[in-house]
Amino acid sequence: MSNLSNSKLEISAFELGKLWHYFTRYIDSFLLTGILILMIVGLITLYSATGGDINKISKQAAHMLIALSIMWLVANIPLQQIMRLALPLYLLGFILLVGVALFGEINNGARRWLDIGITRIQPSEIMKIAVPLMMAWYFDKYEITLRIRDYFGATIILLLPVLLILRQPDLGTALLIAASGFYVLFLAGLSWRVIGGLIVAAIGSVPILWSFMHDYQRQRVLTLLDPSQDALGAGYHTIQSSIAIGSGGIVGKGWQNGTQTQLDFLPEQSTDFIFAVFSEEFGLIGNSLLLLLYLIVIGRCMVITANASTQFTRLIAGSITLTFCTYIFVNMGMVSGILPVVGVPLPLISYGGTALVTMLLGFGILMSIQTHPKLVKT
Template sequence: MIKPLRLWHYLTRYVDGFLLSGILLLMLTGLATLYSATDANLSRVTNQAINMLVALGIMWLIANIPLQHIMRIALPIYVAGLFLLLGVALFGEINNGARRWLNIGVTRIQPSELMKIAVPLMMAWYFDKHEATLRLRDYAVATLLLLIPVVMIMRQPDLGTALLIASSGFYVLFLTGLSWRIMAALLIAGAGSLPILWSMMHDYQRRRVMTLLDPTQDALGAGYHTIQSTIAIGSGGVLGKGWQNGTQTHLDFLPEKSTDFIFAVFSEEFGLVGNSLLLLLYLMVIGRGMIIAANASTQFTRLIAGSITLTFFTYIFVNIGMVIGILPVVGVPLPLISYGGTSMVTMLLGFGILMSIQTHPKLVKT
């Protein structure tokens, strides 16, 4: 009896139980929704379960790594990520007009996913190194560290991933105490650059923005996703139609129903009550992450914990926003619910860092 207890203690000593509970409940919700969205396709559900187990294993490994070691690899990971993005630009595979994947022989990788963690790690490491003498130029350097990968990813083009990485970097800047006047100036400068950004966007990206304003102008084309998803959400009502009883889903009106638009499937079948419970689960995870960030002992741990948690919130906000029609369709999955392994691994890698911050002895600056 003693040995199993020791094994259990060994497996869970660096795992935050509250955070893990929220993650597992969301995963189980995702599997149930995916089962319905794929018309009871057990093969697809099994593949997703395997993705989840792999991601949980990676989360556990990262949670067991002390933060000192994670700090040391921040710069090498960032530099490696930039070289991989350069490799994508030069040698990447083109799929549906986008160059996002790099074939490394044994498999294909998407380096932009790595940068979701590498960028906030690098920026947090930089600010931690300059904490005692933080000046305006340090913010300028950190902004440059953020803009380089964001621009490279936008050119692939991958607007959704670029948006998430930009938000993760912005949260680091915000949490360091960047002046409100500077943020206001950046906001004004960003608004002024919108015409330039518009000219740099691809035609399909411009169509997405215009479709946001009036989906009915191309009801069978660019506006189809938004129209069908809002119909599905509205038809769910307060209590929903019941698990596996969504008509928009099972009559194949709803596109991308197992990936980007899985929230519409969930809404149609479980209604407003189900959505409220789902958002409560998300709030549980976000709240725990913010508590970990607030209790962090160093600048580095506080910044990286806050950025990971707020980026998770951004995933949720952007996905639900595009499904209900208040944001353009940018291809951002609903975290821990949508089908897919790459984003799942990235998110749980971040949660592993959160657990390491919470459960390891507090870092002391030397």
């Protein structure tokens, strides 16, 4: 009887092993481990930032499960199928952005959401993936005969949605999408001479851009230069977050012991300014470990980019990786007071579902690139 029981256990273990292999065959375990650790850090920090709000923790855990499911689904899609989705996804996102401009709901002076009956959606989030995907597809299509006019065509693909998003207005999202598109242009071989010209043109257009900026956007820039000029208004976020980061010192005040957080001095402490919560409680050592975790994830993404075998996969993988870096830099810079407040979440840490889903969708594409090498034309 004991031999029979052992045989059944061995068969069950074998079947479980086969099932596990089936579900993880297109998942990059190294990248997934880094993502999961950062998510756990996010939940721990969120618990403190919300004062132990179990309802909010549960919602974020649900967001994570949905995002991980989408990542798994995308990772299992062959790259040829992902390429075919580039044009339809971009056109869908662009049509929805036009819909927002015409029929979108206005909240707090911004028109960013579109009611489609069963739910509300924010089409600009779709474009965070659709724009670099479309541009990578475009450059892959013209790879053999690539000319300077093709770069202009790609720039138009980028500018159309960016201008619509700026009109909402949503400066933070527009900058992130512009950055993701620029990375594709750069990785596609845009010459340094042209890049230098674009930088000069951008600097020269600052007075024109200033005239088109909304009052609150101008105030954010002025507050960056001197937060104390409006300490209880526009400068409040920057001042309080700087106090929180500085008071954390080397080792931090300990989990749930941050005074700026627990006494509700920090604004948006569960979303855009959650890095200040983490810094106050875990200090410089905690911040160094957090940056190390991010660097591990970024390093793995760079390895996947370097191993990509086609123009399309190199461009989209590189853009996703560099955009992830941009998220981290902009959020930490914003919270530390070296960049204006633009409403960019800290990747995998901040509360919220939309940005998390978009981010893990991108990681799903990276995993598909890594685990479907034989399906890609070389």
